[in-house]
Amino acid sequence: MIPSYDRSTLEELLDGNLPWAQTHSIMSSFKDPDRFDKMVAIHQSRVAWKEPILLPYGENLYIVQKNDGARVVKCACGKEFGDYRQNWKLEALVRVRETQDEIEELYPKMMAANAAWMQLREFICPGCKTLLEVEAVPPGYPILFDFQPDLEAFYTQWLGRELPKAGAT
Amino acid sequence: MNYTPTAHRTTSGPRGWDGKSLREMLLDAERLVKETGHCFGLERIAMKEEEPIRFEKIFSRLRGSLVNARETALNISASPIVKELGELCFALYGPEGDSITLSTGILVHVHTMSEAIKHMIRTNYEENPGINDGDIFINNDPHIGNVHTADVQTFVPIFWEGELIGWAGCVTHVMDIGSSTPGSNAVGPTTRYEDGLTLPCVKCGADDRLFRDHVYRCERAVRTPMYWSLDEKTRLAGCHMIRESVRSLIREEGIGTYKQFIRDVLEDSRRSFIERLRQLLIPGVYEAPAFMDSQFAAETRLPDESRKDTMMHAPMRLTIDPKGRLGVDFEGAGKWGLHSFNCTPSAMAGALWVLLTQTVMPNDKVNDGAHYATDIHCPRGSWVNPDVSTTAHGNAWYYLVPSFGGVIRSLSRAFYARGYVEEVLSGYGHDGNILQGGGIDHHGNESAVSNFEMSCVGGGAGIVKDGLDHAAVVWNPEGDMGDIEAWEMVEPLLYIGRGVKMDSGGVGRRRGGAGYECMRMLWNTETYELQFVGDGAVFSQPGIFGGYPPGSGYRLAVKNNDLLDVFEQRKPYPTGDKYSDGKGVTDLVKGNVILDKRAVDLPQSYREHDLYLSVMRGGPGLGDPLRRTVDSIETDLLSGVMSPAIAERAYGVVFATAQDKQEIDREKTEARRREMREARAAKAVPARAWVAKERESRVVPKRFAEPVTDMYRSSMTVSPQWARHFRTFWKLDDSFHF
Numbered sequence: 001m002i003p004s005y006d007r008s009t010l011e012e013l014l015d016g017n018l019p020w021a022q023t024h025s026i027m028s029s030f031k032d033p034d035r036f037d038k039m040v041a042i043h044q045s046r047v048a049w050k051e052p053i054l055l056p057y058g059e060n061l062y063i064v065q066k067n068d069g070a071r072v073v074k075c076a077c078g079k080e081f082g083d084y085r086q087n088w089k090l091e092a093l094v095r096v097r098e099t100q101d102e103i104e105e106l107y108p109k110m111m112a113a114n115a116a117w118m119q120l121r122e123f124i125c126p127g128c129k130t131l132l133e134v135e136a137v138p139p140g141y142p143i144l145f146d147f148q149p150d151l152e153a154f155y156t157q158w159l160g161r162e163l164p165k166a167g168a169t
Numbered sequence: 170m171n172y173t174p175t176a177h178r179t180t181s182g183p184r185g186w187d188g189k190s191l192r193e194m195l196l197d198a199e200r201l202v203k204e205t206g207h208c209f210g211l212e213r214i215a216m217k218e219e220e221p222i223r224f225e226k227i228f229s230r231l232r233g234s235l236v237n238a239r240e241t242a243l244n245i246s247a248s249p250i251v252k253e254l255g256e257l258c259f260a261l262y263g264p265e266g267d268s269i270t271l272s273t274g275i276l277v278h279v280h281t282m283s284e285a286i287k288h289m290i291r292t293n294y295e296e297n298p299g300i301n302d303g304d305i306f307i308n309n310d311p312h313i314g315n316v317h318t319a320d321v322q323t324f325v326p327i328f329w330e331g332e333l334i335g336w337a338g339c340v341t342h343v344m345d346i347g348s349s350t351p352g353s354n355a356v357g358p359t360t361r362y363e364d365g366l367t368l369p370c371v372k373c374g375a376d377d378r379l380f381r382d383h384v385y386r387c388e389r390a391v392r393t394p395m396y397w398s399l400d401e402k403t404r405l406a407g408c409h410m411i412r413e414s415v416r417s418l419i420r421e422e423g424i425g426t427y428k429q430f431i432r433d434v435l436e437d438s439r440r441s442f443i444e445r446l447r448q449l450l451i452p453g454v455y456e457a458p459a460f461m462d463s464q465f466a467a468e469t470r471l472p473d474e475s476r477k478d479t480m481m482h483a484p485m486r487l488t489i490d491p492k493g494r495l496g497v498d499f500e501g502a503g504k505w506g507l508h509s510f511n512c513t514p515s516a517m518a519g520a521l522w523v524l525l526t527q528t529v530m531p532n533d534k535v536n537d538g539a540h541y542a543t544d545i546h547c548p549r550g551s552w553v554n555p556d557v558s559t560t561a562h563g564n565a566w567y568y569l570v571p572s573f574g575g576v577i578r579s580l581s582r583a584f585y586a587r588g589y590v591e592e593v594l595s596g597y598g599h600d601g602n603i604l605q606g607g608g609i610d611h612h613g614n615e616s617a618v619s620n621f622e623m624s625c626v627g628g629g630a631g632i633v634k635d636g637l638d639h640a641a642v643v644w645n646p647e648g649d650m651g652d653i654e655a656w657e658m659v660e661p662l663l664y665i666g667r668g669v670k671m672d673s674g675g676v677g678r679r680r681g682g683a684g685y686e687c688m689r690m691l692w693n694t695e696t697y698e699l700q701f702v703g704d705g706a707v708f709s710q711p712g713i714f715g716g717y718p719p720g721s722g723y724r725l726a727v728k729n730n731d732l733l734d735v736f737e738q739r740k741p742y743p744t745g746d747k748y749s750d751g752k753g754v755t756d757l758v759k760g761n762v763i764l765d766k767r768a769v770d771l772p773q774s775y776r777e778h779d780l781y782l783s784v785m786r787g788g789p790g791l792g793d794p795l796r797r798t799v800d801s802i803e804t805d806l807l808s809g810v811m812s813p814a815i816a817e818r819a820y821g822v823v824f825a826t827a828q829d830k831q832e833i834d835r836e837k838t839e840a841r842r843r844e845m846r847e848a849r850a851a852k853a854v855p856a857r858a859w860v861a862k863e864r865e866s867r868v869v870p871k872r873f874a875e876p877v878t879d880m881y882r883s884s885m886t887v888s889p890q891w892a893r894h895f896r897t898f899w900k901l902d903d904s905f906h907f
Contacts, residue, residue: 014590016633016679023633027591031448039588055451055586059632059678059714059792090860093853106819108672108749108812111720114706114766116874117462117480120717124853129846131715131793136708138460138480138877140868142898143856147582149453153491158447 003032010038036159049078052164055149060130061088063151069166071151079127087145092132093124098139184295184326184333185264186428191290191300191333195265202541208267208436216426216433227422227430228270232533234414235259235272238339242407248344248396249659250353251403253651254624256342259407261415262286263431264333267537270434275320275645276526276535277519278340282322283537284314284515286336289324289370298372302328305374305405307383309346310367311562316516316569318364318562319346319353319619323404327412329424335431337411339404344659345392345617348563350772351607353619355563356702357771359475359507364563366390377409392607392617438538443493445529446542449592450583455487457575461568462706462876463508464767471771475507480707480880481552483572484891487579496544497521497576501891503883505555509563512572514547514554516565520573520644521545527646528580528592551887564702567769570600570644571709574789577629577643578713585714590632595675595713595789597643598626598636598684601703601722604662604783606772611661611693618660620783623703624648627674627682627787630716635801636674636682636788638810650685650785661694662781666744670784671812673749676819677716677790678797683810684719684785686745688754690732691779698772699781705768706876716790717819722768725751725782730760732778746782748812754782794820795842799835806831821845860899868899871907882907 005013005026012018013026043062044053051064051074060076063084073081073088081088097103097120103112106120113136121135121143135144155163183190189197201210217224238259243252250256258274266286271279285308294300306324309315315322321343327335343353348365350357358364366387373383379401387401388394419427461481468476484501505511521543526535547554552568574596584592600623607617624645628637641648653664666688674681691697701724708718725746735742735758746753751764758780775781797820805811813830816822821844823837824830854862871878885892885906896905 010588013633018633020634023591031589033448035588039590056588057586058582059585090856092856093850094856094859095849095853096859106676106717106815107720108815110723110725110746110749110751110764110766111673113708113718113721114462117706117876118460118708120708122849122853123856124850126850126855129850131795131849133715134712134717136460136711136718137458138707138873138880140863140873140877140881140899141458142895143860144456144458145454146457147453147455147579147586149451149586150491153452157491158452 003029004034005032007038007042010035011042014039014042047076049074054151054164057147058132060125060132063149065164065166067166075125075127075130075132077125077128077130079125084151085148087143089123089133089143093126095122095124096120097122182295184300186332190295191264192293192295195287195290198265208439208538208541209432211432211436214433214437216429217437224430224433227418228434228534230418231261231414232270234411235261235270238407238410239272239274241410242403245399245403245406246341247399249651249655250344250619250621251341251400253655254621254649255645255647256621257340257403259337259339259411261411262336262338263435264335266290266336267435269335269431269536271535273647275340275342277316277523277644278320278322280522280537280540281314281316281515281519282324282338282340285322285370286324286338288313294370300326300333301375302326303376304372305377305379306370307368307373308370310369311513311516311565312558313369314515316512316519316562317354317565318348318367319343321368321400323401323408325405325408325412327415329416329419334424334427335415337408339407341400341404343391343400344396344619345607347390347392350700351392351617351698352605354566354603354605354702356509356567356700356769358509358561358563359472360559360561364561379405392615435536435538438534438536439541441534442530442539442542446489446495447493449529449587449589450489450580451586452489452491455579455582457485457487457578459483459485459571459574459709460707461571461709462704462769463510464706464769465508468771472507477879478876480876481510481568481572482880482884483568484884485572485575487576489583494542494544496546498546499551499553500546500548501884501888501894502548502551502553503880504550504887505552505557505560509561510552510565510568511555511560511562512553512565512569513562514545516569517547517553518545520569521576523644524573524576527643528577548888566600566644567702571704574710581713585632593632595629595631595636595677595681595716595791596710597629598682598719598788599704599709599786600624600626600642600644601768601786602783603702604689604699604781605702606697606699608697609694620656620660622650622656622687622783623785625650626785627684627719629788630675630677630679630681630712630791632679632791635679638669638683639685639785640682661692661697662689663692664688665690665742668745669809670787671747671749671809672815673720673787674810675712675717675719675788675790676794676815677712678792678794679716679790680797680805681712681716681719681788681790684787686785687783688744689781689783691775691777691781694777696774696776699775700770700772701768703768703784703786705766710789712789713791715793717794719787719789720749721766722784722786723749723766724763724768724770725754726763726775727754727758727760727780728763728775730758730778730780732758732780743780754780795845799833799838803833864899868901878907
């Protein structure tokens, strides 16, 4: 039987507040096909801005439809990072832990990586100062573009409907 | 009814259906899937459509017989690796070598065994050495179909009325394979000639009996002949159980039904896989590289060209196209090397397979049909696809396991976007440390050990929960740490401590699962070779959504120590290294201390009463750590997975008193967290400005440590495409090279 969950259950799930047995049951069951729309509605109700969410993009990040037709990455706090086809990280703040002391601030002495081999890049929202993503890469590695969704194909070919257009609410 | 041997027992010639050779059948199957996109060209799954209950019943019965074979046969083995930790799996294949169904266990090999069977078919084993009813074949060659030589596969062809209707296959991870260094994850071989006993799809038995010369050869080639022999009997007994189950099924259902079923079920699996991707994920491109350290510059026992510190580069790029086809691309992987960590495409495909079975195919309807819905690109000449056949693969897992962590994170980004937050994981823990070695053991016998406690590491954090503490490793979903008593039976080392490894899980709103550590003391052996195997200089698994990587490993041993005096004087003795600074051990015993970040080394001699600390890693974290609830941190502190120091430094915790760091001052913690948010923003710069500065100060002048330089040089040499990517990002002209 294909399940469907009510909003409060999904909110509790998102917040990690469901009893484990119930979470486990949701994991083990067939997936509820209406999840995407319900979860987007939950996210939408939790942000203070009005632009329609096209895709939850990461914890605290969304791709939203702007009135002028643009589709941008936006933080829950309202800070925007530009067109979703460009790497949002380039519009973020970055703190790079690249000395041994800086890395060992977060690790016991013997469990920290060697700063000559690897650095931690912390991408921070300029608006709310939330830590959005951490890269662990060797010095000199190009900034990662973690996820480039094919929004058009997702909506038209997988969900079977058009992407919301400019001015939609 | 007992089975009656057929007339084809000892002859050669076509073994396929309707007078065809197996090779003709395989080529037909490959042509049909290429031409039509469907397995065997099936546009409809007739049996499932017309007789769905019968279809499901046959599947369940076959699946049950494989699980039964595994659970029964593993009791023949005496190796804790197989018996305690379940390092085996069985699979049933169609005549062309595609898996139909499988048992539980180390699923990576369901596909590697498929490639071995196809190798035998392609190279015309029907003609020579012949494929007959009652024959037994054995394979462990990574270049044919395997990860490393210690994963040993047995195959038994299944005949019905003169036609080959399938294959039963089993793999067990043996304790030793006779490599140049002891143990089953050999770190030391630099060419295949040091990888130990290689059995490239060898016919090793007939009439259901192993050839005596094969038995002798193997028992003389490995350091643990008794364990080898019982593992081989485990594999063979289970394969024979599967063969009988298939025959029993055919007697009841008819051969026509069976033949149709094994066709339909492959196409069904292919379609289900695509459907599931479209249901769960988001089409697009995902980038998630991984890195691993290899520190052998100071190792005088290796050939000159192998003596270097370098870094593995796995530039994993995952694509899901609008049709739901999944692709994994390793373009940019560096050159293969004279080390023990090379992989073959067979290993890479197997690794992808095992990850998919635990993410988008989390049910029992798994077989090679899904393989036909995926593409994997392993650039020729790189460490994921060497262009020579002489490479060593003794511990291919060392590079293989981290290289696929990005698959989990990429799928998790899609799960999150699609709303299936319960499936999100930040990754998995690295499978280290491997305590490994050999010598004369506590029973006075020549021996080798590969401690598989590394089947149990910290799990990745999720959206809805923290990572599991000391749980199963990714490549063995049923893995655990094993009983101390079982390890002490086979290893000349006593456990004098085993406990949770504090601060080993990655920091995050949801923390990574904790690993654990074991304090071992050499016992009742004059001298024994031991090595460490795990990450040290790098973080091999990053976190996600603001979570951090788990801690990397280290090497801690105390040789020629005064432990007996400590015992004699009834002083506290070390049971672990609580704060991961070495002092948990070195404050209590004196001796020759090894304490460094070179966490993968070659075997070296230890003597009785020497101490060796084996640290199993934690899992990566998820989310901004300053958003972790104080209640959760209190639990972490009480359960010993987090130290007060990390609670303060990483999570902004303020304790009520400086002396007794147990009670958290919630108000001051909130204030401290506000300060830390502002402070981190103050230390940060706009990313574009950082890129511009980094280009001038580091990239253009090539200010990199040698291992990093070596990694870039290697990737840019093997892959002009990745070189272009690097130069484009940093706005460098075509003349830039390392």
